[in-house]
Amino acid sequence: MRYAILGTAQAIHDDGTPVAVGGARLRALLTALALRPGRVVPAQLLVTEVWAGDPPADAVAALQALVARLRRALGHTAVRSAEGGYQLAAEREDVDLYRFERLVRAGGRAPDPAEAAALYEEALALWRGPALADLPDPAAEAARWEAVRMDARRGRLAAALAMGEAERCLPELTALCAQQPLDEPLHTLRIRALRDAGRPAEALAEYDGLRRELSDRLGTDPGPELRALHAELLSSDARPPAAAATVAATAATAAAADGTRAAPASAGNLRARLTTFVGREDDIRVIGDDLARARLVTLLGPGGAGKTRLSQEAAEAQDASAWPDGVWLVELAPIDGPGDPEDVAEATLAALGARETKLRGAAAEELRALTERAGDDPLDRLAEHCARRRLLLLLDNCEHVI
CATH class of the missing domain: 1.10.10.10 (Winged helix-like DNA-binding domain superfamily/Winged helix DNA-binding domain)
Incomplete structure (x- = not known):
């Protein structure tokens, strides 16, 4: 069933x-x-x-x-x-809700834009109406899943832009931006689409409109990523994406000629990002300094401010030798806020690939010894797993499970 x-x-x-x-x-x-x-x-x-x-x-x-x-x-x-x-x-x-969650995560990890777009499309096709529509008061639970749905829509649109489908994306982006006038990542996608479609004047007008909206309603300015995109539009006269790609390819070739090598991929589960990240170097440096001094660093900010992306970029910017056992992203959004506190530890174990490991032979003896030491308690098993490793955990969407 x-x-x-x-x-x-x-x-x-x-x-x-x-x-x-x-x-x-x-x-x-x-x-x-x-x-x-x-x-x-x-x-x-x-x-x-x-x-x-x-x-x-x-x-x-x-x-x-x-x-x-x-x-x-x-x-x-x-x-x-x-x-x-x-x-x-x-x-x-x-349950369709959890198939949706799995597909969205797979879309975020997909290295190829076409594969990511297909996964996001399959996930979004599962929606037939509002989440949990038959609960008399779905409240925060439904809102959390609606937020994941919006992430999936942004991911699908970002993948489409990466495949050069800017013109096709614009109608949907225009409608979504009208519904979400303060969603900076969404407006960033629309500005990129207008630029890639050869409409730089409209892209600049979109930025100016969002800047006024943020100032009037929130008393804030656009974030560093959006400001960097604005500066790019002003300085380059919105060169078409093919020219930008040529510049990037040339830079990569020059780096190779100089003997520069890309950093090897570390262990962990950080998903591949389909878009570039510029303009928040100071934030990344400050987070790096904090990580050097403290075992726990918390990023706070309103929804859509880019905390998830910033945390991933900051983690990858650090010296890989600091985390020889990798950087691991743990998604906590699907966990019930008032549910069992052990769910947080279980979600972390699952992200680390330590929840359902099957071992045989000599490794089975190690597993039995681990069970004797840590028992069945998820938090004890998590502590035992992490105690022998040097790794960095990114716990995303924590506010409802604090």
């Missing part, structure tokens, strides 16, 4: 035939369970999410009756009873 909660909640048999799940409360219960596939969801949390703070007089009995209806629709083995709650018998890949 597969489940869809990116839009109206649906259940689909493996052969593609839909399951009739009628009634708003029934769909809300299915959504609340599918949001946590394979996990026991406490009955009280289900009551809160299904009835949105207005539960019936006998909430426990009402929930039991609703679960019985859902079992009749899906099959009695689909929803299991557990101590204190209920569990949907499903894997993450059985």
Whole structure:
């Protein structure tokens, strides 16, 4: 059985035939369970999410009756009873929301723009409407997934620009920028598209409009990356992208002639970026100085300010010998804020590739010794894994799990 909660909640048999799940409360219960596939969801949390703070007089009995209806629709083995709650018998890949998450991550790691664009397209095609549409009050949970969806749209548009499809991207970018007037990364993409499409005057006008909007509404100026793009437009008269590519290729050839070699790729899981990053050298230097003095450095700022990108660029700018075991990005956005605190450690273990490692032979003895020392607690296993290594962790989207 597969489940869809990116839009109206649906259940689909493996052969593609839909399951009739009628009634708003029934769909809300299915959504609340599918949001946590394979996990026991406490009955009280289900009551809160299904009835949105207005539960019936006998909430426990009402929930039991609703679960019985859902079992009749899906099959009695689909929803299991557990101590204190209920569990949907499903894997993450059985739920469209988590397939979407996997595809977006793959798109961000894809080294080829065409491959990245295809992955982003497949991910975005899973959306049939608002996320968690059947929950009476999806609030922050839905907003978090909408933010990931916007990241996917930006990624797909950036990939399309990298493939020279500026003209085709402009209508969508124009519509998105109208909806998100303060989203600097989105406006940066539109300015790049206008430049690449041979419309430098419009690109400069777009920058000026955004600058005024930021000043009037937030009292701020465009960020360093956007200012650098503006300076490029002014100084180069918006040379077409082919000329810029030629300059880049020439510079690379000259570097090779001088004996310069690119830094070898380190261990880790940092995704390949499809766009250049300029204009924040001072920020990168300050972060590097902080990392030399402290084990924890926190970047704060409003949404869309570029914290994720800046943290990755700052990490890669440091001497690779400082982190011989690599730089590892841990995405915390999909974790439920009020969920189990162990989820953070589990997400970190998964990003490090240390959650489901299967060892044989002599390595199995090492695994048994590790289990005896650290036990089953995720935080203990994480500490044990990291204690013998020198690595840098980038924990992204932390605010809801602090």
